Amino acid sequence: MTGHLRTVARQLLFATILLSILNSGTHGTNAHAEIAKTYPIKNAILSQSPKTVWIEFGESLLTLDAKKINSLNVTDSQGKRVDKSPTIISGARVTTKISGTLKRGKYTVSYRAVSKDGHTVKGSYNFSVK
Numbered sequence: 001m002t003g004h005l006r007t008v009a010r011q012l013l014f015a016t017i018l019l020s021i022l023n024s025g026t027h028g029t030n031a032h033a034e035i036a037k038t039y040p041i042k043n044a045i046l047s048q049s050p051k052t053v054w055i056e057f058g059e060s061l062l063t064l065d066a067k068k069i070n071s072l073n074v075t076d077s078q079g080k081r082v083d084k085s086p087t088i089i090s091g092a093r094v095t096t097k098i099s100g101t102l103k104r105g106k107y108t109v110s111y112r113a114v115s116k117d118g119h120t121v122k123g124s125y126n127f128s129v130k
Contacts, residue, residue, distance in 0.1 A: 033057035033115035036092070040109075040127040049102035049129055053083065054095040055111055057121075062114040063089050072096040073110045082107065102129045 037056040040046055053074050061070055072094045074083040083096040094113055105128065112122040 032117070032119045033059050033061060033092070033113055033121050035121075038109070038125070042125040042127070044127040046127065046129050050098055052095055052097050053109055054093055055109070055113070056093045057113060057115070058092065060091045060116055061089055061094065062116050062118065069112075069114045070094055071110075071112045074098065075108050075110070076102075077106050104129055 036058045072087045084099045088095040110124040
């Protein structure tokens with residue numbers, strides 16, 4: 001190979017490697033919405049009933065006009081829902097209001113969220129009111 005062709009080949013190889021590195025870095029940020037913050041936090045013991053429960057994800061959530069694809073439910077130890085519908089979606093935060101005042105006991109927060117890339121994240125955690 002002549003000197004000029006070697007230089008061009010090296011530049012192309014360098015550009016290909018650089019693009020591969022840059023593209024591999026963006027996949028992690030678009031993989032799935034992960035929980036960034038919650039209220040109440042997992043396993044919290046609250047001295048009074050919360051008025052709302054919310055989960056904030058690391059990226060905005062997908063919303064579709066009339067379809068309810070994201071949900072946030074709060075249930076008592078008997079499995080009875082204690083939240084009000086509908087779930088409120090604002091950017092990366094999913095919120096639900098509590099119906100009335102929660103009594104002493106353990107509560108479960110169950111969620112289902114769809115990130116902008118279409119992946120569904122779901123799970124649950126507990127908190128208590130003393």
